[in-house]
Amino acid sequence: MERIEHRASSGGWQDVYRHRSGVLGCDMTVGVYLPPQAGRGPCPVLYWLSGLTCNEQNFITKAGAQRYAAEHGIILVAPDTSPRGDDVADDAAYDLGKGAGFYVNATREPWAKHYRMYDYVVDELPAWVEANLPATDARAVSGHSMGGHGALVIALRNPGRYRSVSAFSPIVAPSQVPWGAKAFDAYLGDDREAWKQYDAVELVKGARETLPLLVDQGDADEFLAEQLRPDLLRAACEATGHPLQLRMQPGYDHSYYFIASFIGEHVAHHARALKQTS
Amino acid sequence: MERIEHRASSGGWQDVYRHRSGVLGCDMTVGVYLPPQAGRGPCPVLYWLSGLTCNEQNFITKAGAQRYAAEHGIILVAPDTSPRGDDVADDAAYDLGKGAGFYVNATREPWAKHYRMYDYVVDELPAWVEANLPATDARAVSGHSMGGHGALVIALRNPGRYRSVSAFSPIVAPSQVPWGAKAFDAYLGDDREAWKQYDAVELVKGARETLPLLVDQGDADEFLAEQLRPDLLRAACEATGHPLQLRMQPGYDHSYYFIASFIGEHVAHHARALKQTS
Numbered sequence: 278m279e280r281i282e283h284r285a286s287s288g289g290w291q292d293v294y295r296h297r298s299g300v301l302g303c304d305m306t307v308g309v310y311l312p313p314q315a316g317r318g319p320c321p322v323l324y325w326l327s328g329l330t331c332n333e334q335n336f337i338t339k340a341g342a343q344r345y346a347a348e349h350g351i352i353l354v355a356p357d358t359s360p361r362g363d364d365v366a367d368d369a370a371y372d373l374g375k376g377a378g379f380y381v382n383a384t385r386e387p388w389a390k391h392y393r394m395y396d397y398v399v400d401e402l403p404a405w406v407e408a409n410l411p412a413t414d415a416r417a418v419s420g421h422s423m424g425g426h427g428a429l430v431i432a433l434r435n436p437g438r439y440r441s442v443s444a445f446s447p448i449v450a451p452s453q454v455p456w457g458a459k460a461f462d463a464y465l466g467d468d469r470e471a472w473k474q475y476d477a478v479e480l481v482k483g484a485r486e487t488l489p490l491l492v493d494q495g496d497a498d499e500f501l502a503e504q505l506r507p508d509l510l511r512a513a514c515e516a517t518g519h520p521l522q523l524r525m526q527p528g529y530d531h532s533y534y535f536i537a538s539f540i541g542e543h544v545a546h547h548a549r550a551l552k553q554t555s
Numbered sequence: 556m557e558r559i560e561h562r563a564s565s566g567g568w569q570d571v572y573r574h575r576s577g578v579l580g581c582d583m584t585v586g587v588y589l590p591p592q593a594g595r596g597p598c599p600v601l602y603w604l605s606g607l608t609c610n611e612q613n614f615i616t617k618a619g620a621q622r623y624a625a626e627h628g629i630i631l632v633a634p635d636t637s638p639r640g641d642d643v644a645d646d647a648a649y650d651l652g653k654g655a656g657f658y659v660n661a662t663r664e665p666w667a668k669h670y671r672m673y674d675y676v677v678d679e680l681p682a683w684v685e686a687n688l689p690a691t692d693a694r695a696v697s698g699h700s701m702g703g704h705g706a707l708v709i710a711l712r713n714p715g716r717y718r719s720v721s722a723f724s725p726i727v728a729p730s731q732v733p734w735g736a737k738a739f740d741a742y743l744g745d746d747r748e749a750w751k752q753y754d755a756v757e758l759v760k761g762a763r764e765t766l767p768l769l770v771d772q773g774d775a776d777e778f779l780a781e782q783l784r785p786d787l788l789r790a791a792c793e794a795t796g797h798p799l800q801l802r803m804q805p806g807y808d809h810s811y812y813f814i815a816s817f818i819g820e821h822v823a824h825h826a827r828a829l830k831q832t833s
Contacts, residue, residue: 339616
């Protein structure tokens with residue numbers, strides 16, 4: 278592993294690491310914010326999963342989360358959104374291939390060799406974090422858009438592994454919307470049963486644990502009606518009694534201005550859960 | 556004028572306008588943050604001047620200032636850093652021409668026709684703001700690096716026009732450092748007397764008003780010793796008794812992470828001055 282950026286930020290350090298991922302078969306970059314408290318002992322970790330086209334830079338430069346992480350003593354870990362490198366399969370479209378890993382383990386060629394972002398985020402990345410950073414094993418997860426989908430799916434499928442979960446503008450039902458259907462068809466093939474394990478609306482139906490879902494969604498989001506469909510998550514949660522706090526935020530769009538406006542509330546939400554028993 | 560971006564942000568609106576500048580002879584883009592209070596009546600204005608290579612986007616996407624402007628009810632106005640357009644003179648270097656206007660009125664060709672950023676920022680922009688936005692004529696000014704230089708110079712030369720001034724990592728003595736000497740030689744020629752009117756350290760010596768200067772400077776800034784030289788500002792202020800609060804911030808570099816870490820304190824500083832008599 279190599280630290281490739283190291284900048285003072287809100288009393289702590291905004292770093293970027295490059296580390297080898299055996300799961301993905303490539304080097305990966307990861308944004309790591311260490312709050313001032315991490316200089317005195319291990320801190321809990323909030324994982325942030327970014328959206329389509331993003332790498333580790335978007336969240337660390339635009340969300341303004343560092344000041345809240347410093348306030349609460351939380352490490353922020355923001356990985357890239359797909360495997361990278363010259364030998365990694367790609368597609369000319371922005372919504373498939375590099376920058377569009379969709380947090381799944383691909384089973385179809387040419388994707389299966391490298392595109393295993395689910396295993397990377399759930400297992401390899403936390404193992405790396407907890408072995409190499411001043412981090413406890415208290416974990417929370419959040420994300421935006423494709424990364425909001427990733428956060429919800431990962432939390433729903435791994436009861437007990439995350440203390441809390443939240444999402445901004447998530448793709449809640451990828452099986453039912455163009456972005457998700459295109460990616461799942463490419464990465465997983467046309468067996469729709471296989472898609473369900475990566476679809477929050479499907480997973481809520483069989484959830485073994487009632488970890489409350491906090492979701493913020495702008496009502497002026499340009500992708501709301503076609504790609505995001507929070508109504509489907511609301512219906513699924515109501516049908517099964519799964520706890521959901523879905524906040525429709527008037528006037529907000531899909532941009533980082535939306536995330537920056539509410540990230541403080543999300544960090545506080547996760548801080549409450551992370552500190553409860555740690 | 557045309558509004559080309561309009562995004563909800565921290566309860567207000569982060570807009571970008573394109574307007575015609577007669578002073579510069581080109582269209583200019585300007586970031587404008589309207590806090591929620593601007594929906595109920597006119598608000599005071601903090602002008603932000605950006606650094607080399609920047610346009611109106613850097614500050615509005617990376618500084619995280621909106622939440623503080625919303626808290627204090629202050630409009631943020633962040634203009635581009637030079638004239639723009641195909642007929643505007645330019646240079647291949649990042650530190651001359653487009654993106655490097657240095658907030659001066661150029662007197663030498665090929666720059667004199669368009670490069671009049673001093674007049675634009677001091678006169679034309681505030682006139683446009685106060686005529687077209689819900690803004691009072693209570694003004695404050697801040698900026699970063701080349702823009703910190705601009706903020707200090709503009710405040711020192713225009714007593715009474717700004718209620719307060721601050722700067723991050725400013726080029727305090729452009730006449731004495733490579734960035735400034737190169738730009739001034741190109742824009743103003745080799746008459747070093749003409750340079751003094753755009754040099755904060757020179758202006759402090761003859762300042763007619765003792766508007767306190769708030770300056771934050773990272774001590775790990777990669778440009779500190781060669782280009783920024785806050786020691787020269789400190790010496791000039793001590794020699795003349797000009798009030799200066801120069802805060803050396805340990806570990807911080809020249810990046811927007813530094814600005815984001817302290818912008819809340821700067822906005823609060825300006826809010827106190829802007830609200831005192833408005």
